[in-house]
Amino acid sequence: MGKLYDELLKDYRAKEGLKTCINCGTCTAICPAAEFYRYDPRKVMDIVQSRDEDEIEKLLKSDFIWYCGECMSCVTRCPRRNGPGLVIMALRNLSARLGYFTCSEKGRQLYPLTRILTGNILNYGYCVYPDTFKWEDHKESGPVWKWHLEHIEDTMARVGANFKGEGPGVLRKIPRESLDELKSIFDVTGGTERIETVEKFSRAKAGEMGMDMDDYFRETFEHASQGHLNSDGD
Amino acid sequence: MRERFLTGYNDFVLPFVFGMLFVLTYCLIGMIRLIMQLPAKDRKRFFLSLITPKILFKDIKDIFLKCLIHVDLWKRNKLLGYMHSSIAFGWFMIILVGHIEVFLYTSNLGIKALYYPIFFRYFVAETESTMKGSLIFFLMDFFLLVILSGIALAIIKRVRSRFFGMRRTTNPSFLDLVGLYSLWAIFPLRLLAESFTADISGGSFLTKSLNYVFTEFLSNHANMLPAWWAYSCALGIFFCVLPFTRYMHIPTEILLIPLRNAGIRIVNARKGLAKAQVYSCPSCGLCIDACPMGVMKSNIKDTTVYLNRQIRRNNEARIEEISDKCLLCAKCTAICPVGVEGDKLRIAQRSMRRYNFGPDYSNIDTSVLSEQCNKFVTNQNKNVSLTDSKRVLYFSGCMTALTPAIRKATESLLGKAGIEYEIMDRDGGICCGRPMFMAGRFDQAEQMVRKNTEIILGSGADTLLLSCPICYKIFREQYELPGITIIHHTELFGDLVSSGRLKVRKDDTKYVFHDPCELGRGCGIYEQPRQALSAAGDLVEAAKNRKESICCGGSLGSLTLSFEKRKAMTENALTNLTAASPDTIVTACPLCLNTFGRYADRPVEDIAQVLDRKTN
Amino acid sequence: MDFGFKISPSSAINLDNVDTVKFEQLHDMEPDVYKCMACGSCTSTCPANRFSGMSMRKVILALQRGKEKDVVSMMRNCMLCGKCTMVCPRGINTRHLILSICRIYREDGK
């Protein structure tokens, strides 16, 4: 494998997002993540453009790259047409591919995310689906959501949705052949391989941490250590 | 001998008696308080010293030489020396001879003993028996003349201090002036009073002769009374103001000398020895000329003499200003005739500052730092490897990091001399603590000392080599490193050159050596660098050198002097150094090198650089 | 009700709310504190930097941003060695500045 920087630059998002950074800080100034996490997208850009392999490797293994919310506000303002948010995506992609994501707490969250989201896509054809959006995991969704889930046939019918129905409409059942096509797309485009990679490294990490995969799922899904948010430790 | 007045008393003695009693009481109480202020350990030491014959003898010798003869001043300037010793010694002799005279001819003085010796000539008439004392008469007149000549010089000095080798003198305070004029008045008035009565009470060449002149105009002896009153008043005034003037140095110095000889150091900024020093200051103003800050007129009031004055006045704002500004070059200490330690006094003042928080080095893990410099320790059993040669640990110091040429040259020379060495702070280390110490933050400095001690003791070295005199001073004074020789690179290289281990090529380059404050005055290293330099070229001397070398102006001692304000000092120091037109200025301190390098018109080098270039 | 997470305060420095009383006091004692141009020479030369992250540049900045606590922790290992003063291109007497900071500010950042 080539050097990390070269590897990174193979990603189209890095190609688009990384031109020349002048460290002006416009990105950090309006970055929602920089405001609440101990995070500074400008520094990420600076590290990547330094081409310092050690620093890039550290970055790929750190929590730092997982703080971004990909709102892309930075893209609007950069005077040099950089896209820190895009570079972050490329970094995360590389970190996932190389298995570096398991080195950091925020990186390890890739496991539950992959399980939930790719599971939804491949099983239902949706990214978010009521069957997997449990109130217990989303108490903030409120009593309304709890009620909605409990009576979903009725509530959906009340507003004219085609919930799990044939043909078009809101939350219709996506036909099997379409789901098969999605699976096929995952297989040929590296989506499946990515799921397996994440699974493989997470399994190894879980073993290292002495957990079974369900515990590991809960741990990575729910646990936040001190020190990520700005309020921690102050 | 015949008493002229049976009562042996006249009202005019009262001013004197009052003054005398006042000053004696004041001094006695002051002395007791001061001694009580000493830490118990020091106090014990002081009392022990007074019964140790060797020290006691030294005390007496010092008091005689310093307080009466003013030997230091003689060395500085003959005229100045004579002026001071004529007054001090002359007066002492008059008092001594006067008392001998009284005790020879009178007995049972009782209460009169207080004033009788002073006004003896008023109360007695010349008789056969007193005639035998013509030697005494002569001595009394002689010493009076000596004193008068001193007074005359003092008056001239007030106008033309340059004749006395002083460019600047102190600005006396009002009470100082009262004291000064009353002091000046005492002896002419005594001459006048004794001259009036010389035909009755006897006298010698001075008083008798003057008496003849006076009798030409005034035959009535009743006229003499105002002269005696005036004499007594002058004495009374002088004694009464004495505690509040610089003349307080006269009694205080007598205490200071035994304290110093007892080996006591300044502990408290305002009490004990510090107080003795402050009150011992005669305000002679020698430190004004000595002070390197003096090149800027605005700094004159920040010299040690003014510090002492402000401490006596408890003017805290000015004390802080003066003590923080000082470069701590210690030149005032070196030249002070009474031994006021201007630098230490100031550090003590700084130590009084109250800080809300301060550094704390407990988090620093010395083992990490030790690992970088434990080459002399074999890994397995942590034993020191036994080699015959020196195991030199080189602590280059913070400032040397800014003048890497010194470190490079030093390493090169060590290599050439075949000395095995290890650098203690290659990637930076812990500061020696001296700069912190100079800021008066002793606890923090002490912490650094402990941290460095751990590293050094763990290194297995037997010699600690230093490039920076600032480090060198604190390593010598505050560190306890048993079994380890602490040397400055000038010493090492000086020895290596003398012993022939370093062969230096000599050429005709003219070098001048700048004695860094902390190396010269601070540690007394003057010879080795000069020896080494002489081997490399033609050594010339600066106008003021060695003990009187002028600080480069870059000193870390000063806390407040700004960068711009130091420039004039550096330039003045450079003028002094280049008096003999050297080709190259050589120093042995990274800070001096840095500072001189900024403004010098010719090359400035560290001695290590010079030697390295001229050895193979 | 516990949702398992909570609102985090913003890390943004709000200059509207920075209390400048102490900094003004410092500025009265050390007028040169304003002269810093953040070149970082002091930081790179500082021997305490490796131990407590000491950086005179950051100290001056943090004081102006109301981050006094950071200052105290950075200054924890300052050795007062004077290298920063030596290298400062603006001739700021950083040593005295450090001492003045120790006199004006307090360990608890208040």
Next chain:
Amino acid sequence: MIYQGKQKIWADYQKEIPDDHWFYVRSCIRQNFFPGAEKMFLEICRGLLKKDFYETEHHTTCGGIAYHCDTIPQETVMTIVARQFALMTEAGYENYVASCITSFGNYIEILETWKEFPELEAKIRELLWKACKREFNKPKYVAHASDLIYKYRNEIAARAKFRLVNRHTGEPLRAVEHIGCHYAKMFPSRSIGGAEYPYVLSGMIEAWGGNVIDYPERRHCCGYGFRQYHVKANRGYSISNTYKKFESMEPYHPDFILTNCPGCPYFMDRWQYVIAETEGKTYGENGYGIPVLTYEELASLVLGYDPWDIGLQLHQVAVEPLLDKLGIEYDPSAKYKGLNRKDIMRPELPGVLRCC
């Protein structure tokens, strides 16, 4: 604030929007949380305005959320999108309208990337063929559903039964608009009004009689942050951002918030609930929250649809105070009923946030 200055900027960001014949794709989040909104979109466009909007049951998620959660590679998301385009091509459409902002941003980004790197497009065509044996034409025009409501805003205004005016005071309602980040921030020129002062929602509010309020944190993200919400451990980030927005808009006392992004109304609605429950703070009047509406919901309301038909009961923040201001009649007892007034209980009431 100088209104003319904004108008000048809006003039620079007007895009041409085809009037009819759209291939419609849905939003994952909206179908879950605001199912009525998408229904109303088609209802208004097809039923009311008689436009041609085609939808196929074979379209799927665009994969945008999974992509922005970094769980699928770029090639995968591009091929999924290519499949959607193939469905459009096969259905004979050229105009593509997405209900979701993440999707919209995703489509635009992919098309722009293909434009810059044609070799990537070729590769994706190959992959799609390999996986699904499909081919596609790139859409001629990609719009977001809010662009269309914006386009039809005056027609809607003409048919409106209600105006955005407070019935009690006669004053225009104060509305805060929130634009999804991926609508304009990445490609301002593909939006209506640009990234700094987007006009797409403001235009609707103005057309329907309301007043748009600009507040300091208007541009700030709602706090979704993809992985910052989907992983429970990260939700502190999400709520902190929303909280910041609410604190900033609070002094302006908005009557409602209008959004064009699937996630934003969910977060701005639910985080009000969480802020109320954890901090005890509410932003509306009398302990209520500020109602958060989607543009279809608002359009439906002004057009006079029944609030419970359009699914406003699925909001956590009660919309009743807004309905009262608008003067819309509603049956409180029907709010939580199923079809044909079937009793399906009602949600519990929150502890702090006032609900109906």
Next chain:
Amino acid sequence: MKENIVIIGGGIAGLEAAGQLLGLGYKPIIIEKSDRLGGHVADWNCLFPDMTPAKDVVGRLIAGATEANIFLNTEISFVNKLKDSYNIMLSNGISIITKIILVTTGFSVFDASKKEEYGYGVYDQVITNRDLEHWFNTGNDRRIDDCGMNAVGFVHCVGSRDEKAKNPQCSKVCCITAVKQAIELKQKFPETMVYCFYMDLRMFGKKYEDFYIGAQRDYGIRFIRGRVSEVSENIDGRVIVKAEDTLSGKPVKVTLDLLVLMAGMVCNPDSTKVANMISLPIDSDGFLKSRDNVADIIDSPKDGIFYAGACTGPKTVPETLAEARAAALKIHLYNKTMQ
């Protein structure tokens, strides 16, 4: 010496060149689009580094050029290339045949409203450097509260060093202008907190650094290294500025009573127009292209056509004047070789 010399633009470069040419015995023609001479400098109040009143400088230049033929309110309608000369048709109907043209069309101030996120023209309390100079001159601007303001900010590099604004170049004079204006403002309102948001401070000119030190030490102006990312208006109509304090790596925000945008120099569209008429090339920075950017900055690639001043790139006043003098001399020598 009958040769016509046409100077396009009556700013300081045109005036100075005209003055020099008059001294060399020519009778130059100045064509000025507006109704007065002096260009942008005439709008300014004081000039760095010595705070020379701009009107003195412009006044002297105008006085030195009064003998020239000056056409105000005149534009060039078209230019015909003849065999070895140009026929210039003016908007007032006069046509001039000349072999020598000096282009002194200068620059335009970047339209700050193009940086939408800064809200010039949208937020009441956002003004430009030029507006501020206007206020210095007239004391007349409702946005500036004469009773004093709490806090004022200056944003450097507005429309400069900005690819999004289609101007990646440094505008050269804005840093020092910001420092100058900040000082002037602080002199008028000593209690006001003044912030400068900068990316780099390019204090390249004579005594500029002194200005900068003075601004810091004597005026307590706060310099924040970070480009302003976004400006918004709060409910009081004050503006909230967001930037990163890159030196501490933290976002910073501050509420200001006035925000001054340092709009930079961009190529004057009139320069481009003239360039098109005479087929002069445009350089990659958008300004007119010189024969050589090191040795022949005042020569166009075409014989007989010369440049002076900011038409070839951002310049300071002294640089512009020096170029104008150089151009006058070059024209003189060129004219001699022609004969």
